Structures are given as structure tokens and as C-alpha cells.
Amino acid sequence: MTSASSPVPGGARQPMKTPARPEPVVPTLPIVTRIEMVLRLFMIQSAWNYELLLGNGIGFCVEPALRRLPGGRNGSAYREALARQSQYFNAHPYLAAVAVGSLARAELERAEPARIERFRTALCGPLGSVGDRLVWAGWLPFCSLLGLAAYGVGAGPLTVLLLFFGLYNAGHVALRAWGLSVGWRRGMRVAPALANPVLREGPGHLARATALVAGIALPLALGRAIGPGRGLLGGVVLIVALMGALAARLPQWLQGWRLALGVLALWIIYALAQHTVVR
Amino acid sequence: MVDAPILTLTVLGAVLGLDVVSFPQAMLSRPIVAATIGGSVAGDPASGLLAGAAIELMALETLPVGASRYPEWGSASVVGGAVLGLHGESRAGALTLALLAAIATGWIGGWTMIQLRRLNGLWARRLRRAIDSGSGGAVIGLQFGGMFADLLRGGLLTLLALLAFLPLAEATLAVWGASARYSRAAAVAVAASVAAAAVWKLLRVTEGARWYFAAGLALGLLAMALQ
Numbered sequence: 001m002t003s004a005s006s007p008v009p010g011g012a013r014q015p016m017k018t019p020a021r022p023e024p025v026v027p028t029l030p031i032v033t034r035i036e037m038v039l040r041l042f043m044i045q046s047a048w049n050y051e052l053l054l055g056n057g058i059g060f061c062v063e064p065a066l067r068r069l070p071g072g073r074n075g076s077a078y079r080e081a082l083a084r085q086s087q088y089f090n091a092h093p094y095l096a097a098v099a100v101g102s103l104a105r106a107e108l109e110r111a112e113p114a115r116i117e118r119f120r121t122a123l124c125g126p127l128g129s130v131g132d133r134l135v136w137a138g139w140l141p142f143c144s145l146l147g148l149a150a151y152g153v154g155a156g157p158l159t160v161l162l163l164f165f166g167l168y169n170a171g172h173v174a175l176r177a178w179g180l181s182v183g184w185r186r187g188m189r190v191a192p193a194l195a196n197p198v199l200r201e202g203p204g205h206l207a208r209a210t211a212l213v214a215g216i217a218l219p220l221a222l223g224r225a226i227g228p229g230r231g232l233l234g235g236v237v238l239i240v241a242l243m244g245a246l247a248a249r250l251p252q253w254l255q256g257w258r259l260a261l262g263v264l265a266l267w268i269i270y271a272l273a274q275h276t277v278v279r
Numbered sequence: 280m281v282d283a284p285i286l287t288l289t290v291l292g293a294v295l296g297l298d299v300v301s302f303p304q305a306m307l308s309r310p311i312v313a314a315t316i317g318g319s320v321a322g323d324p325a326s327g328l329l330a331g332a333a334i335e336l337m338a339l340e341t342l343p344v345g346a347s348r349y350p351e352w353g354s355a356s357v358v359g360g361a362v363l364g365l366h367g368e369s370r371a372g373a374l375t376l377a378l379l380a381a382i383a384t385g386w387i388g389g390w391t392m393i394q395l396r397r398l399n400g401l402w403a404r405r406l407r408r409a410i411d412s413g414s415g416g417a418v419i420g421l422q423f424g425g426m427f428a429d430l431l432r433g434g435l436l437t438l439l440a441l442l443a444f445l446p447l448a449e450a451t452l453a454v455w456g457a458s459a460r461y462s463r464a465a466a467v468a469v470a471a472s473v474a475a476a477a478v479w480k481l482l483r484v485t486e487g488a489r490w491y492f493a494a495g496l497a498l499g500l501l502a503m504a505l506q
Binding site: 045209 | 300301302303304305306307309311312315316318319324325327328329331332333335336337338339340341342343344345346350371372375376378379382383385386396397399400402403404410411412413414415418419421422423424425426429451454455456457460461462463464465466467468469470471472473474475476477478479480481482483484485486487488489491492493494495496497498499500502503506
């Protein structure tokens with residue numbers, strides 16, 4: 001709601017005008033600091049561990065901005081802020097850019113430490129779950145299947161490689177850049193930005209697009225990988241459909257690649273036995 | 280052993296293993312990229328691409344989510360691509376052995392990633408006091424230390440896997456008795472079954488996805504028939 005009405009004695013209810021709140025001025029970071037932060041975002045998971053998870057990475061990425069606090073690198077403000085930002089944190093590595101941007105701004109604006117810590121904790125959940133659904137379960141399999149579809153229609157190594165790598169990273173780099181930018185612009189008021197339609201509706205649309213591309217890519221990739229021979233291909237398609245439906249019902253711990261390893265090992269034993277029989 | 284550029288492949292495995300988590304996560308480590316490059320280094324990009332497509336089908340099942348354990352496909356795909364690239368895609372059993380080498384390397388690679396996370400945790404505990412006092416050197420040192428250790432991990436894993444699987448593949452292929460055509464079909468069927476299971480799971484959790492899949496399948500089969 002942007003306006004309220006108040007009763008006026010003896011008269012009609014008059015709308016009460018509230019003055020528009022001025023947009024806060026977004027401070028600017030020197031270009032060198034921004035570039036350093038962007039580059040560090042690509043290394044955010046380098047020290048990932050079970051104690052701090054992404055925590056040290058957040059401190060590492062925010063650090064170039066913290067040097068601008070009073071006293072610089074040797075100041076107590078820098079040390080306190082860096083210690084705060086290097087504690088436990090969990091998020092999707094790409095969307096962690098949002099946290100890096102908003103936490104850097106909160107620290108440079110000298111927000112109350114307890115408030116920063118609460119805000120930091122609140123960011124973990126949404127940035128993790130949205131990122132996992134959007135990127136790991138959406139964008140990555142979509143691009144991967146598109147690459148397989150290109151392979152299936154006969155594209156060469158360079159085309160397949162460039163298609164997958166170029167498309168995937170167009171989304172990847174854009175997401176990191178958007179995250180850092182929106183985080184810095186909004187600071188601790190970044191929550192509404194996380195309701196962005198791409199983040200909210202994107203995973204569902206991507207899952208449906210992935211299903212479409214999967215339908216196209218799987219038979220085509222199978223066809224090219226197996227080579228000529230329709231009878232053999234038809235048989236393999238049937239086997240794959242049956243095995244796939246069965247494998248989908250397996251318990252989580254018994255992942256398909258483990259079974260694949262067993263089946264391939266059995267086939268090797270069979271091939272070696274055939275050699276012995278022929279001799 | 281076949282004349283393999285072990286050193287180049289080791290460096291490649293190190294760099295692509297690093298991409299999985301530490302830097303830059305640009306998915307150079309995805310099998311379709313990593314195995315193709317591995318095959319190219321071994322002298323046969325087309326075979327590398329075949330290995331990449333087959334391993335990619337299996338990798339569709341595993342999501343690289345946070346703390347979960349999953350195969351490390353970056354270094355593994357370099358090994359798989361190299362095995363197939365060195366022997367050629369038309370050689371009987373070569374794809375089967377390339378896939379076996381890739382899965383086994385990926386499995387061990389997943390274990391090494393867990394150990395690396397524990398090592399990072401150990402370093403973080405040792406630096407705890409410095410980190411808690413806001414030492415920039417400690418925070419940056421921990422980050423670069425983890426990255427360097429991961430690079431080393433990927434390189435060592437690739438080197439050991441190449442030293443194990445290249446002679447094994449050569450010896451096995453020399454006495455391979457099954458038909459080239461059926462061996463290749465079996466290997467592809469195994470990989471595609473894993474992919475089909477991954478897609479099946481996707482269809483179950485997404486509203487309307489099965490209709491999109493059905494439409495895609497109709498298009499895919501039509502395109503296949505036209506080819």
C-alpha cells in the first residue's frame with residue numbers, strides 16, 4: 001500500500017498523501033575493486049569444507065571492498081568485518097554473488113553488526129535452494145541435453161563443445177554478474193529482488209524445456225553413438241526405456257553409474273570369455 | 280603402452296578437475312567438453328566426442344549439489360576420452376573400456392574430493408584464531424591453499440588413472456572376443472539407461488513435463504527416422 005485515508009470530521013474521507021520515499025543513493029565502488037570481486041567470485045568454493053562451507057569464500061570475495069573501510073587493511077573496522085564475513089555460510093556458488101554484493105554494501109555503510117549477522121543467516125536458505133533448482137537441476141541439464149542433441153544431429157566436436165560451453169556460460173556469467181550488481185544496489189533490502197520471475201518461475205519452465213530437449217536428444221544421441229543398423233538401434237531403444245524405468249525406481253544410494261560400472265565389468269568378462277572360447 | 284601424451288593429459292586432468300568445484304565452475308569439466316578435449320589431446324577428437332557423449336549421459340544423473348558426494352567427472356572424462364582417443368572408436372571394446380575407466384576414475388575422484396574438503400576443514404581449524412581476528416592473509420591463504428590442493432588432487436588422480444587404465448585397456452583389447460558392434464551398443468545402452476532414469480525422475484516431479492517429453496520424443500524419433 002502506498003497511501004492511506006483518514007477520517008475528516010464532518011466531511012468526506014480525504015486521501016492522505018504520503019511523501020514518496022527517495023530512492024537511496026547507491027554508492028559506487030572503484031572499477032578495480034569491482035573487477036577483483038568478480039574474479040574472486042569464480043574462486044568462491046576453493047576452500048569449501050564441512051566446518052565453514054562457503055563461509056571463507058564469502059570473506060574472500062568481500063575482502064577487496066572491505067579495504068575501503070576507515071583505516072584500510074590495518075584498521076579494526078576491516079578486521080571485524082572480515083572476521084564476520086568469513087564465518088559459516090551456505091548458498092549456491094553462483095547466487096552467492098547476491099550475498100557478496102549486499103554484505104559488502106552493508107559493511108561499507110557500517111550497518112549494526114548484529115543486524116548484518118542476522119541478515120547473513122537469513123540469506124543462506126533462499127540462495128541455496130533457488131540456485132540448486134535453477135542451475136544444477138535446470139540450466140545445467142538443459143544445456144547438457146542440448147549439447148547431446150547437437151551431437152545426435154551430427155555436429156562435430158568443436159560445434160558441440162562451443163554450443164554447450166557458450167550457452168551454459170552465457171547463463172552462468174550473467175547470473176553471477178546480476179547477483180553481484182543487485183546485491184550491491186539493494187544492500188540489505190535485497191529480498192524483493194529474489195522474487196524476480198526468473199528465480200521464481202524459471203526452474204519450472206526450465207524443467208519443462210529440459211523434458212522437451214531430453215525427448216529430442218536421447219534417441220538422436222543413441223542413434224549416432226550406436227552407428228548404422230536400425231534393428232540394433234530399435235532393440236537398444238527398447239532396452240534403454242525398460243532399464244531407465246527400472247533404474248529410476250532404485251534407492252537413492254544405488255545410483256545408476258554404480259550399476260553401469262557393474263554391467264560394463266560383466267560385459268568385459270563376457271568379451272574375454274568369448275576370446276577364450278574362439279581360441 | 281600406446282604412445283600417450285601422459286604429461287599433457289595430466290595437466291589437462293588437473294585443470295578440468297579444478298573446474299568441478301574450485302575454479303571457475305564453468306563446466307569445462309562436463310564430460311561432453313572434458314572427454315572431447317582429452318580425445319583431441321590423444322589425437323582423435325571424434326572418438327573423444329563419442330566418449331564425452333556417453334559419459335555425459337551418465338553424468339546427467341548426478342547433480343553437483345553442495346556437500347553431497349558425486350563422481351568427479353572432470354578428470355575422469357579426460358581419462359575416458361584419452362582411452363578412446365588412443366584406441367579409436369571403431370576398435371572392438373574400446374568404448375566399453377573408456378567408460379569403465381571414466382566411471383572408476385570418477386568414483387575415486389569423488390572420494391578424493393571428500394578428503395580435500397576434510398583437509399580444507401583441518402586447515403580452517405588451524406587458522407581459526409587468525410580468521411576470527413579478521414586476518415586478510417589467513418582468509419586469502421586458505422582460499423588459495425584449497426585451490427592449489429585441488430589442482431594437485433586432479434593432476435595426481437589423472438596421472439594414476441592413466442598409468443593404471445592405459446596398459447589395462449591395451450591388454451584387454453588385445454584379447455577382446457565380443458563383436459565390435461554389439462560391444463559398442465551395449466556400452467551406449469548402459470549409459471543411456473542411466474540418462475533415461477534421470478529424465479524419468481525429472482518427469483515425475485515436474486507438472487506437465489511428461490507431455491513436453493512426449494512431444495520431444497516424437498520429434499527426436501522423427502528426426503532419427505529422417506536421418
